Amino acid sequence: MMDAMFPVAASEHAGEIDNMIDAVHYLMLALFIVWGVFFVYTLMRFRAGRNPKADYVGVKSKASTVGEVLVAIAEGILLLGFSIPMWAERVDEVPDESEATVVRVVAQQFAWNVWYPGADGEFGAADVNLVDEATNPIGLDRDDPAGADDIWTVNQLHLPVRKAAIIHLSSKDVIHSFNLPNMRIKQDAIPGLSIPVWFVPTMTTAQIREETGNPDYVYEIACAQLCGNSHYSMRGFLTVHTEEEFQAWLDEEASYLGDSDDDFFDF
Amino acid sequence: MAEPVHASPAHEEHHHEQSFWRKYIFSTDHKVIGVQYAVTGLAFLLFGFGLMMVMRWQLAYPDTPIPWLGSLLGENRVGANGSMLPDFYNELGAMHGTIMVFLGVVPLAVGGFGNFVMPLQLGAPDMAFPRINMISYWCLFMGGVTMFGSFFLPNGAAGNGWTSYSPLADTALNGQTAWLIGMIFLITSSLLGAINFITTAIQLRAPGMTWMRLPFFCWAQIVTAFLLLLAFPPLEAAGVLQLMDRVASTSFFIPEGLVIGGEVAEFSGGGSPLLWQHLFWFLAHPEVYVLILPAMGIVAEVIANNSRKPLWGYRSMVYSLIFLGFMSFIVWAHHMFITGMGSVMSTFFQTTTMIISIPSVIILSALFISLWGGSIRFNTAMLFALGFLPMFGIGGLTGLPLGLSAADIPLHDTYYVIGHFHYVVAPGTLFALFAGVYYWFPKVTGRKMNEFLGKLHFWPSLVFMNGVFFPMMIQGLNGVSRRLADGGITYDFAGEVAGLNRMMSVSAWCLAVAQIPFIINFFMSIRNGKKAGRNPWNSTTVEWLAPSPAPHGNFDQPIEVVRGPYEYSVPGSDKDYVPQAEPAST
Numbered sequence: 001m002m003d004a005m006f007p008v009a010a011s012e013h014a015g016e017i018d019n020m021i022d023a024v025h026y027l028m029l030a031l032f033i034v035w036g037v038f039f040v041y042t043l044m045r046f047r048a049g050r051n052p053k054a055d056y057v058g059v060k061s062k063a064s065t066v067g068e069v070l071v072a073i074a075e076g077i078l079l080l081g082f083s084i085p086m087w088a089e090r091v092d093e094v095p096d097e098s099e100a101t102v103v104r105v106v107a108q109q110f111a112w113n114v115w116y117p118g119a120d121g122e123f124g125a126a127d128v129n130l131v132d133e134a135t136n137p138i139g140l141d142r143d144d145p146a147g148a149d150d151i152w153t154v155n156q157l158h159l160p161v162r163k164a165a166i167i168h169l170s171s172k173d174v175i176h177s178f179n180l181p182n183m184r185i186k187q188d189a190i191p192g193l194s195i196p197v198w199f200v201p202t203m204t205t206a207q208i209r210e211e212t213g214n215p216d217y218v219y220e221i222a223c224a225q226l227c228g229n230s231h232y233s234m235r236g237f238l239t240v241h242t243e244e245e246f247q248a249w250l251d252e253e254a255s256y257l258g259d260s261d262d263d264f265f266d267f
Numbered sequence: 268m269a270e271p272v273h274a275s276p277a278h279e280e281h282h283h284e285q286s287f288w289r290k291y292i293f294s295t296d297h298k299v300i301g302v303q304y305a306v307t308g309l310a311f312l313l314f315g316f317g318l319m320m321v322m323r324w325q326l327a328y329p330d331t332p333i334p335w336l337g338s339l340l341g342e343n344r345v346g347a348n349g350s351m352l353p354d355f356y357n358e359l360g361a362m363h364g365t366i367m368v369f370l371g372v373v374p375l376a377v378g379g380f381g382n383f384v385m386p387l388q389l390g391a392p393d394m395a396f397p398r399i400n401m402i403s404y405w406c407l408f409m410g411g412v413t414m415f416g417s418f419f420l421p422n423g424a425a426g427n428g429w430t431s432y433s434p435l436a437d438t439a440l441n442g443q444t445a446w447l448i449g450m451i452f453l454i455t456s457s458l459l460g461a462i463n464f465i466t467t468a469i470q471l472r473a474p475g476m477t478w479m480r481l482p483f484f485c486w487a488q489i490v491t492a493f494l495l496l497l498a499f500p501p502l503e504a505a506g507v508l509q510l511m512d513r514v515a516s517t518s519f520f521i522p523e524g525l526v527i528g529g530e531v532a533e534f535s536g537g538g539s540p541l542l543w544q545h546l547f548w549f550l551a552h553p554e555v556y557v558l559i560l561p562a563m564g565i566v567a568e569v570i571a572n573n574s575r576k577p578l579w580g581y582r583s584m585v586y587s588l589i590f591l592g593f594m595s596f597i598v599w600a601h602h603m604f605i606t607g608m609g610s611v612m613s614t615f616f617q618t619t620t621m622i623i624s625i626p627s628v629i630i631l632s633a634l635f636i637s638l639w640g641g642s643i644r645f646n647t648a649m650l651f652a653l654g655f656l657p658m659f660g661i662g663g664l665t666g667l668p669l670g671l672s673a674a675d676i677p678l679h680d681t682y683y684v685i686g687h688f689h690y691v692v693a694p695g696t697l698f699a700l701f702a703g704v705y706y707w708f709p710k711v712t713g714r715k716m717n718e719f720l721g722k723l724h725f726w727p728s729l730v731f732m733n734g735v736f737f738p739m740m741i742q743g744l745n746g747v748s749r750r751l752a753d754g755g756i757t758y759d760f761a762g763e764v765a766g767l768n769r770m771m772s773v774s775a776w777c778l779a780v781a782q783i784p785f786i787i788n789f790f791m792s793i794r795n796g797k798k799a800g801r802n803p804w805n806s807t808t809v810e811w812l813a814p815s816p817a818p819h820g821n822f823d824q825p826i827e828v829v830r831g832p833y834e835y836s837v838p839g840s841d842k843d844y845v846p847q848a849e850p851a852s853t
Binding site: 002006007016017021025027032035036038042043046048051052053054055056057058059064067068071072075078079082084086088090091092108109128129131132133139172173174175179181182184185186190191192193195217218220222225226229230231232235 | 353354357428434435439521522526528529531540574575576577606609610613614617621624628629632635639640642643644645660664673674676677680681745746748750758835843
């Protein structure tokens with residue numbers, strides 16, 4: 001029913017969330033219609049002009065109790081059958097990191113720093129005292145052996161299709177919220193905490209462009225928690241590649257490492 | 268015993284001629300204080316609405332010069348071309364929320380109606396603590412002055428959302444400190460009021476006013492007072508802690524290692540930003556019920572009176588109300604599903620959230636069913652009360668997908684949330700409050716408000732309220748986030764529905780025009796309204812036995828309650844209402 005309104009779904013779990021929102025809205029609509037019909041009929045039937053003498057007792061039937069029990073049952077089904085297990089899947093069944101693309105996203109006013117572990121698969125150390133907004137926004141320690149090959153980008157998240165992505169979210173300053181509308185993912189990035197969020201993208205950027213008929217379609221990353229004056233423009237991009245394209249992109253990024261990040265801005 | 272049952276200082280002062288200041292400004296009479304609260308609340312509702320109308324300009328016409336106001340707002344608020352700067356948008360947003368909730372609805376619903384009506388309905392001569400009542404109003408007034416004055420600070424008023432999440436609110440350069448000081452006044456005011464309401468309801472009921480003879484409105488005020496009493500102290504404490512973070516460099520809500528604007532922040536760290544959210548929502552969820560329960564109380568009174576029959580299921584409504592009050596303390600973290608909540612916590616809070624919907628459904632159903640078999644009079648008060656039912660229904664129903672954590676993921680922090688709670692408090696609570704104004708106006712002034720202007724107020728308000736809030740649901744389902752200073756046009760996915768903003772803004776401005784008949788009606792009727800006797804609506808509850816307007820001390824006859832609150836259309840009675848305190852005929 002509502003699918004037409006949602007952003008195009010592009011992750012494995014998006015369908016079940018959409019279906020659930022649909023189901024809840026059917027319940028809401030049913031209740032609203034039942035109440036509404038009763039309401040309008042009652043107002044017409046019992047207006048003073050037509051019914052000058054009110055009835056002291058009114059409704060004698062217990063139908064409303066039955067209705068209330070039915071509502072409670074419907075809510076119980078939504079809760080036990082859908083919401084609780086789906087939530088457990090999101091937070092308790094995070095896939096093994098060895099079978100996933102693991103990325104860190106460090107939010108800040110007003111950008112998303114995306115941090116890949118590089119070829120060794122290990123994130124290097126970071127230190128707030130190393131932070132330099134232009135050359136090292138995540139405070140990465142290049143002297144740490146694990147950090148030598150790490151890659152970071154700003155506002156550009158790249159992931160391979162059909163492989164679980166685990167994103168460890170944190171923030172440098174205030175609370176942000178990492179919102180991927182197409183993936184049905186939203187998770188606050190909270191300073192002082194690292195919170196994992198995971199999903200499996202099902203469509204590459206090329207595929208969604210074809211599907212929507214829009215050659216400029218991009219997966220957007222939006223900030224969903226008020227974070228200061230430019231909150232409204234804290235926009236990032238997700239590009240979903242095939243496995244080969246993703247590897248090629250990583251290799252290309254890695255090839256810039258020799259130049260050192262610092263030189264990039266020195267020309 | 269021959270002496271009056273409720274002897275109180277109010278009675279002894281009865282015949283003293285009071286000075287203007289004692290009578291109208293620093294009054295201890297619950298009715299004067301009630302009117303002070305109500306007028307303050309209405310004024311702030313209008314002001315808060317004004318802030319929103321300016322915001323709606325920016326949403327409808329982003330980065331377009333603001334007409335008329337542009338040059339008055341100063342260079343901190345508008346850019347070179349006279350359009351709104353994002354900081355100003357955030358300031359308006361935060362203050363709109365704060366003012367509507369804490370300085371608009373609560374003072375009117377609790378301070379205004381509660382103060383004025385509850386003692387009268389109980390058959391009491393005044394509140395239990397008249398001086399505390401006066402102090403409570405003046406604390407609110409100080410809070411209002413602080414909040415309003417903060418707009419004139421060099422960096423403007425607070426702009427961190429009405430929720431003031433840390434660390435943003437701890438480190439922001441705007442008027443957050445003034446916001447916190449203002450909140451401390453407002454909370455103190457509510458606490459003093461709550462003690463007074465509870466004591467009055469327990470101690471000052473007229474003889475024969477047993478608990479199950481209490482009008483539903485009084486029950487609503489009692490439960491509300493308990494919510495205020497128990498939920499506000501944690502926020503007051505949290506407010507003081509955040510104030511310390513800001514002015515004394517403590518780190519209650521600030522973790523280690525913050526880097527703000529490229530500099531390592533000078534905080535020792537070790538605090539938790541989530542602690543603020545827990546403390547805030549521990550108040551702010553019960554606060555939702557503080558906004559809605561008095562509204563339900565008013566609607567129940569008006570519906571019983573104008574359907575000319577008893578409320579259906581009065582007892583189950585009262586029990587539902589008490590259950591609702593209790594449950595409202597254990598649902599707060601459903602505002603925090605996406606802060607990284609595990610499955611145990613989320614299971615608990617979404618289960619309690621679904622449970623709390625049941626008593627709301629029971630109360631709403633009972634109000635609908637109460638109409639069946641009635642002889643319904645459609646005066647303005649009744650129209651607003653009837654309008655409340657489906658509008659609050661939409662507000663309540665749209666809470667369901669937000670209360671289920673999985674469905675909340677795409678909807679959280681979107682316009683769906685804004686639409687949801689505005690349906691609850693705008694065409695919901697505000698309609699109920701308007702119903703209350705039209706209904707009790709004769710008791711306050713001795714005159715009725717004009718019915719034609721009243722209907723001219725109701726029908727356009729109903730249309731335009733929906734014009735503002737329904738499209739928010741559509742925007743929310745499309746994923747448009749709240750609190751975006753450009754209404755979302757930065758994002759492609761929001762682009763399709765950004766166009767709705769213009770229609771919503773026009774609705775908001777038309778809604779403002781629709782309030783003009785109310786304002787005219789309100790002031791004209793004070794002097795020129797049709798004279799009302801003691802009981803212009805042929806009502807059963809005790810407040811209508813007092814003269815209109817009621818004098819200091821309230822009643823000119825002893826009150827003894829002999830029956831339930833809604834004895835309308837009693838079979839065998841010669842008139843269609845039997846007042847609660849009318850002696851049983853032999």
